[in-house]
Amino acid sequence: MNGSQLPPLLPPSASTVSGELDLLFAYITAISVFFAVGIAVALAVLAVLYRRKPGDGPPPQIHGSTALELVWTVIPLLIVMSFFVWGTDLFFRMRTPPIEPLEIFVVGKQWMWKIQHQEGPREINELHIPVGQPIKLTMTSEDVIHSFSVPAFRVKQDVLPGRYTTMWFEATKTGTFHLFCTEYCGTEHAGMGGSIIVMEPNEYQVWLGGGGAGESLTDAGERLFGQLGCATCHGDQAGARGPSLTGVYNSEVSLAGGGSVTADESYLRESILEPATNIVAGYDAIMPTYRGQISEEGVLQLVAYIRSLGDPAAAGATGAAAAGEAGQ
Amino acid sequence: MSEQAAPRRRNRGRYEGDVPREHYLNVAYGLKSWLLTVDHKRIAILYLLSITGFFAIGGLFAAIIRMELMTPTGDLMSSEVYNRVFTLHGVVMVFFFLIPSIPAVFGNFFLPMMIGAKDLAFPRINLASWYIYTIGGIFTLAAIIAGGVDTGWTFYTPYSSTYSNSAVALTAIGVFINGFSSIFTGLNFIVSIHKMRAPGLTWMRLPLFVWAHYAASIIMILGTPVVAIAIFLIAVERLLGVGIFDPALGGDPILYQHLFWFYSHPAVYIMILPSMGVMSEVIACFSRKRIFGYAFIAASSLAIAVVGFLVWGHHMFVSGQSAYVSMVFSVLSMLVAVPSAVKVFNWLATLWRGSISFETPMLYAFGFLGLFTVGGLTGLYLGTLATDVHLHDSYFIVAHFHYIMVGGAVMGYLAAVHFWWPKMTGRMYSEFWGRLSAGLLFIGFNLTFFPQFLLGYMGMPRRYHFYPDEWQVLNVLSTAGASILGIAYLIPIIYLVYSLRYGPIAGPNPWHATGLEWTTASPPPQHNFETTPTVTEEPYDYSKAIENVAITPGAGPESPPSPAAPRS
Numbered sequence: 098m099n100g101s102q103l104p105p106l107l108p109p110s111a112s113t114v115s116g117e118l119d120l121l122f123a124y125i126t127a128i129s130v131f132f133a134v135g136i137a138v139a140l141a142v143l144a145v146l147y148r149r150k151p152g153d154g155p156p157p158q159i160h161g162s163t164a165l166e167l168v169w170t171v172i173p174l175l176i177v178m179s180f181f182v183w184g185t186d187l188f189f190r191m192r193t194p195p196i197e198p199l200e201i202f203v204v205g206k207q208w209m210w211k212i213q214h215q216e217g218p219r220e221i222n223e224l225h226i227p228v229g230q231p232i233k234l235t236m237t238s239e240d241v242i243h244s245f246s247v248p249a250f251r252v253k254q255d256v257l258p259g260r261y262t263t264m265w266f267e268a269t270k271t272g273t274f275h276l277f278c279t280e281y282c283g284t285e286h287a288g289m290g291g292s293i294i295v296m297e298p299n300e301y302q303v304w305l306g307g308g309g310a311g312e313s314l315t316d317a318g319e320r321l322f323g324q325l326g327c328a329t330c331h332g333d334q335a336g337a338r339g340p341s342l343t344g345v346y347n348s349e350v351s352l353a354g355g356g357s358v359t360a361d362e363s364y365l366r367e368s369i370l371e372p373a374t375n376i377v378a379g380y381d382a383i384m385p386t387y388r389g390q391i392s393e394e395g396v397l398q399l400v401a402y403i404r405s406l407g408d409p410a411a412a413g414a415t416g417a418a419a420a421g422e423a424g425q
Numbered sequence: 426m427s428e429q430a431a432p433r434r435r436n437r438g439r440y441e442g443d444v445p446r447e448h449y450l451n452v453a454y455g456l457k458s459w460l461l462t463v464d465h466k467r468i469a470i471l472y473l474l475s476i477t478g479f480f481a482i483g484g485l486f487a488a489i490i491r492m493e494l495m496t497p498t499g500d501l502m503s504s505e506v507y508n509r510v511f512t513l514h515g516v517v518m519v520f521f522f523l524i525p526s527i528p529a530v531f532g533n534f535f536l537p538m539m540i541g542a543k544d545l546a547f548p549r550i551n552l553a554s555w556y557i558y559t560i561g562g563i564f565t566l567a568a569i570i571a572g573g574v575d576t577g578w579t580f581y582t583p584y585s586s587t588y589s590n591s592a593v594a595l596t597a598i599g600v601f602i603n604g605f606s607s608i609f610t611g612l613n614f615i616v617s618i619h620k621m622r623a624p625g626l627t628w629m630r631l632p633l634f635v636w637a638h639y640a641a642s643i644i645m646i647l648g649t650p651v652v653a654i655a656i657f658l659i660a661v662e663r664l665l666g667v668g669i670f671d672p673a674l675g676g677d678p679i680l681y682q683h684l685f686w687f688y689s690h691p692a693v694y695i696m697i698l699p700s701m702g703v704m705s706e707v708i709a710c711f712s713r714k715r716i717f718g719y720a721f722i723a724a725s726s727l728a729i730a731v732v733g734f735l736v737w738g739h740h741m742f743v744s745g746q747s748a749y750v751s752m753v754f755s756v757l758s759m760l761v762a763v764p765s766a767v768k769v770f771n772w773l774a775t776l777w778r779g780s781i782s783f784e785t786p787m788l789y790a791f792g793f794l795g796l797f798t799v800g801g802l803t804g805l806y807l808g809t810l811a812t813d814v815h816l817h818d819s820y821f822i823v824a825h826f827h828y829i830m831v832g833g834a835v836m837g838y839l840a841a842v843h844f845w846w847p848k849m850t851g852r853m854y855s856e857f858w859g860r861l862s863a864g865l866l867f868i869g870f871n872l873t874f875f876p877q878f879l880l881g882y883m884g885m886p887r888r889y890h891f892y893p894d895e896w897q898v899l900n901v902l903s904t905a906g907a908s909i910l911g912i913a914y915l916i917p918i919i920y921l922v923y924s925l926r927y928g929p930i931a932g933p934n935p936w937h938a939t940g941l942e943w944t945t946a947s948p949p950p951q952h953n954f955e956t957t958p959t960v961t962e963e964p965y966d967y968s969k970a971i972e973n974v975a976i977t978p979g980a981g982p983e984s985p986p987s988p989a990a991p992r993s
Contacts, residue, residue, distance in 0.1 A: 105895075108883045114811075122812055122882070129802040136769065136798050140791060143776040144783075147712070156780045158968045161718035161771070169770040170763060177759040177805060184809030185752050191811060192748055207588070241584040242678055244743065244818060248884025251815040255744045257679070258583065259672025262745045275893065279818040279886040281577045283584060284504050287889040 111270040111295065112250035114191050119251075121183055128176055191252065194265035198233035199226070202314070202397045205236065205243035205256040208285035210276065213394060215401070216305050217313040222291030224276065226268060227301035233265040235362060239393050244280035247293055255280055261363050268295040318402025321395055330384070339384060340377045346404045351378040365400045444851060444930055445946040452951045463548035464951060469534035470849070471555050472525060477918075479521040479562065484914060486514035491873075491907040494900045499891030507890040508575040509591065515578025520600050521562055523834055524692060527699035528610055528645075529558070531841045532638045534849060536614060538942035538949065539632050541623025541958040546616040547609075554609035561603030568595035577888060579689070582670035582681040586662040597660045604653040607695075611645030614638050623941070625960035629723075632940055632964050633716060636723040637702025640730035644691040644698075647734070652688030655681060679744055686737035694733045696830055697797075698726055700837025701768055704790055707840050708772050709965040710938040711787035712779030716965045718771040725764035732761045742813045751810055758808035765801050769794060784936070785859030789840035792867045796832025800825060803878065818888075821881025824874045832870060839866070839917070846921065847931030851947040854924040858916055865913035872906025939965055 110116055147156075201224070204211040212220045226232050236245060238258040245264065246253040254264035278289035296304060312320070322328065330339035340350075346365070351357045353376040358364050367374055369391065372384035391399070449466045459467060489510050493501045502510070537545050545551050568574050574596040576585040585593050618631070618639050658669050659681070668674025670681045701722075709716045716722060738746060738754030772794060781787075803825040806812045816822060847853055876899040885896050892900070934943040941958050942949075 106879055106883070118811055118815060121809070122806065122815075125806050125809065125812065129805065133795075133798050133802055136773065137795055139773055140776070140794060143773065143779075144781055144791070147776060147779045147781050149713075149780045149782045153780045155968050156713050156778055158715040158966065159717060159774075159778065160715060161721065161774075165774065166718055166721045166767065166771075170767055173766045174760075174763050177762055177808075178756075180805055180809045181756050181759045184811045184813075185755060186811075188742075188751070188810035188814065189748060191814060241588050242581060246818075246884070246886065248815065248819075253743050253814050253817055257672075257745055259678075260745070275884060277884065277886045281508075281581065281584070281888045283575070283588060284508060286508070287499070287504065287886075287891050 109249040109270070109272070109274060110251075111268055111272065111274060112247075112252065113267040113269055114187065115249065115251045115269075117187055118191075121187060124183070125180055192264075194233045194263070195231045195267075198231035198265055200233050200235065201226070202394075202401075203234050203236040203245060203256065204239060204393045204397070205245070205278070205282075205289075206239040207241065207283050208278070208289035210243075210245070210278075210289070210291060211394060213314055213397060214305065215314050217316075218305055222276070222289075223294060224292075225294045225296060225301060225304050227298040228268050228271050228295050230298065231265055231267045233263060235261050235263050235397070237261050237366075237393050237397075241282045242280045243278045243282050243289065246277045246279040247274060248277070249274035249293070253279060261366060268293075271295045271297060314398055314401040315405045318398035318400070318405075321391070321398055322402055325387070325391075327399075338380070340380060342403050342406055344407045346406065352376065353378045353380070353382075362400050362404075365403055366396050369396055369399060445948070445950055447950065448851070448946060448948040449951045450850075450948050461552075463544070463552050465533050465537050465544050465548065465551055466849075466949065466953075468551050468555050469530050472529040472533060472558070475555070475559060475562065476522050476525055476530065479517050480914075483514055483517035483522055484911065486510050486517065488907065488911060490514060491904040493890070494892075495897075495904045497892050497894050497897050497900070504890045505575065506573075508577075508888070509573030511888060512574050512577050513569060516565060516574070516596060516600065518830075519578055519692070520603055521558075521565065523696045523830055524607055525558060525610075526696070526834065526838050527703065527841055528614070528638060528641060528695070529554075529606075531634075531703070531845060532610070532614060532699060535845060535942050536635060536638055537617060537621070538945070538953050539635050539940060540618060540621055540626055541941050541954065541960065542617060542621040543952045543954070545613045546621055547613050550609050551613055554606040554613070557609065558603055558606035561599045561601075561606065564599030564602060565596055568592040568599060571595055579685060580656060580659055580681075581685075582659060582662070582678045583672070583676070586659045586669070586681075587671045587673070594660045594663050597656045597663075601653050601656050601660070604649045604656075607645045607649050611642035611649075614642040615646065623958050623960055629720065630960055630963055631723075632702075633705035633719065633722050633726075634699075634702035637698045637705070637726050640726040641695045641698040643727075643730050644695050644733065648688040648691045648695075651684055652692070655684035655688070658684075679741070679746065682741055682744060683737070686740045687734070690737040690740065691730070691733045693826075693829065694729050696834040697837075698729060700793065700834045700841075701726065703837045703841045703844070704768075704772060704793055706938075706940070707786045707790045707844050708775050709967070710844075710936050711784060711790070712776050712781045713967045714775050714779040714965070715963070715967060716771070717774035717777070718767075719964070722768055722771050725767045728764040729761060732757060732764075736761055736808075739808055739813070742810055743817050755808055755810050759805070762801060762805060762808065765797075769798060769801075783860070784843075785854075785856060785863055786840045786844035786936075788860055788863040789836050789843060789866075792863060792870075793833060793836040793840065795867070796828050796836060796870065800828030800832050803828065815884075816881055818886055819881035820877040820885045820887055823887050824877035824881060827874045827877075831874075836866075839863070842917070842921070844936070845942075846924070847935045848942060848947045848949070850925055850928075851931050852924045852928030853931050853935060854917075854928055855920045858920040862913045862916040862920075865909060865916070869906050869909030869911075869913050873903050873910050874906070876900070876902045876906075939967060 110119060200215055202213045210222050212224050236256040238256045240258060243256040244253055245256055250266045252264055252266045254262050256262060272295055274293045276291045276293050278286060282289060330337060331342050333341045333343055345360050348360050349357050350360045358375060370386060370388045372386060373382045376382050449464055462468060493507055571592040573591055574593055575591045576589050576593055618635060661667050662669045662671060668676040670676040670678050672678065705716050705722060736754055736758045738750055739758045742751045806816055807825060843859055880896055880899050883896065885892055931947050933946050944958060945954050
C-alpha cells in the first residue's frame, strides 16, 4: 500500500527506446486532446447557440459542402499518416538488434519464465542484465502462447510454441523492473511475471560468476550432443549418414525437395524436432524425431553448441567445404 | 399521488384518438402467437427481450470483475473462477449482446418500415435467426453451468484447443451456431433493401440508418462464416485431436489469429455502424435539420465496411508476424480511421444553425459523440506500430474498446431504445428519469474506463486476476465508476417497464420526425402501413416540420395529427 502518497502516472523509462516512444505517445496525445477537446467544445457551443428558442421557425436546411468534406477528410488523413511514418520508423528500430548483442535464451511455460545465460547461469522469473548493453532474447514456449513484456522498456513480444521469436532492448538505468506475461495463458497467467534486474556491467560479471553455474550453454549443448549420439551420423568425415554440422549455422542449405533455407536457430530447431520436414539435399530422411526426448531448453543448448561450431563467414576453409558438401 | 396522476390521465385523454384499435401487439395473444410469429416487429421484440437478458448476465460478470479488481491481491475468488468470469463477460457481451443488438432489434423492427415494406424479404428466415440465436445462447448458458470457459472471448490457440480444462467445445459450438443467426439477419437486410423499397425510394433517399445496416450486413455475410470456421476448427482439434492450430500436432497457432481477427475486427464495425445509423436519425430529428453531407455519411459507412476487412493484422503486431506485413496493416488501419472522423464532423455540422432540443435520445447521441471520439482517437495509438508494442494486451486496449463498444455501440443502442420506444410501444417514458440516467451513464462510464487508459500506459496487462500494489488507486476509481454505471443501466429498465402501463400515449409521431416509420400509428399495425407509401422527397426534410413545437408529449399545446397517420 502506498498510503497517502499517490503513485506515479507514468511507468519508469529505462531503455534506449522508451524516451522516444513516450515522445511519440505525447505527440499522438497532443493531437488527440486537441481534437477531442475541440469536438467537445464545438458540441457545447453549437448546443447552446442553436438551442431551440420559443418562436423559432424551421431552421435552414443545408445539404452539405464538398469543400468542407474534402478539408476534413484530407487533414485527418495527413495527421494519421504522420503517426504511421514515425511509428513505423521507430518500430523497425525497435525490432532490429544492433550487431553483437548479448544473447540470452528464454523458455516460457505455464506459468513461469525460464532463462538461460550463455555463460551458464539459469534463472526463473528473474532476468539479470547489464546496463548499457544491447540484449537479444531468443524465446520459445513449451506449451501455449505467452508474451514477454517489460513496460519500463516499452517492449513486448509474443513467445510461441514450435518456433523462435526474438526481441532486443538496451537498459539505460539500473534497478528492478516489472516483467509480465501479457498473452493470456491460463489459470496463473497473472502470476507469470517477475523482475528484470538491471546491474552495472561489473556487478553483472560478478553475478554471472557467483551463481555457481559451472557449465556454459555451449558446454551443456556439447554434453547433450554426446549423450544423444548425434556425432554418429553428423560427423565431419566424408560419407557420413547425416550432413556435417561444422559451419552449418547461418549458411544457405539446399533442400532435397528443391529450394534452400538459411540454417538459422529456427531451422536447426526444426531439424532436431521435425527432421523429416526439410531434408538437406543428398541425404535420406532417416533421422528420428527428438520431440519429447529433449526439452526446449535442451534444444536451445544443442543450437548453441551447433552455433559454436562456427558460421561460414568465420569458419574458414573447413566450414565452407562442409557447407558445400552438404549442398550437393 | 392524485396530483401526479391527474396530468397523466389528461395526457392519456388527449392522445386517445391516436391509439389504433388494432396493432401488432394485440392482433393475436398467447405464447404461440409470439413463438411462431413471422412479423418482423414481434421478432424484434423477441430479440429485445433475449438480448436484454444476455446483457444482464454479461453485466453481472462485469460487476464481479470490478469487485475483484478493487484490491490488488485477488482475494474475492480463485484465479480459475476469475478467468471464467472475464471470459464469459466477453463472450456474452460480444456474441450475444453487441453483435445482434441494434440490427436484430431496431434493424428488424424499423428497416422494413423505413423502406416502406410490410416485412423483411424472408420472414421465416428472420424467425429462424431468432431460434438459432436462442439455441446458440442455450449452448453458451449450458457451458456456464458445465463449469464455464476460461479461454478469453478470443479463444486463442493452442490454449483453447489443447490446454484449457473448461467447457470450450460447448461454448465454441454455441458461438458457431449463433453466427448463423447473424448471417440470416444480414442476408435478409441486403435482399430487402435491394428488392423491397417503396415506390420512389431511391438509394439516395434511404435513411442513413438503412445505409448503415446495409454496410453492416455485408460484414455479417462475408465475415461471420470465417469466424464460424475458425471456432469450428477449435472444436475439431479439441474433440478429435486433428492438428490444425497446436504445433505439437503439427498445426500453426498464428493461423487461428488470422482467421479469428479476419472476422472479429470487422465485427467491431457490425457493432458500431448500426449505432452510427441511429446517430444520423437522432441528430437530424432533434436539431430539426437535414443531415449535413448525406452522401458522405452513406459512403463512409461502405468505406468502413470494405477497408475494415483489410486491417485485421493490427491485432497481431507483436505476435511474430512479419514486420512488413505489420507495416501494411498499420497504414490500412490509419485509413479506416478517416471515414469515422468524417461522420463525426458531419454530425457536428448538422447541429450548426439547427433548432436543437435535448430530449433523452439526443443526450445519448451527445454522449456517443464524445465517447466515440475518445474511442476512435485512442485507436490511433494502437494502429501506430511502435506505440502498439507497448500498449498491446494492456488495460489501454481494454479502455479503448470499451469506449467504442459501450461509449459507441451501447450509447447508440440506448439512443435507439429511447428514440423508438414510443413507436414500438405507443407510450412515452419519463423524460426526467431518461435524462438523469443518460447523464449518470456518461459520468459512470468515464469514471470506469478513463483510469484504465492510465493503467494501460503504466503497463497493467489485461486479464490479470491480481496486480502490483501501485495500481490500486486507479482500479478503485474504475470500480467506483462501474457501480454508477450499473445504476445507470438499471434505471431505464424500471421507467421503461413502468411506461408500458402508465406512460402517456405517444401518438404516431411524438418527435415530429421525418421517415416512413413515423407516418404510421404507434404501435404500428400488423402490416405496418394501411397503403404502401410513395416517397417523393429526400430524407430528413425538416423544412416543413411543424413550427416551434415542444416535442415532449404532454408539454405541448396540442399534438397535431400527422398528415399521413392512418385513418381508422
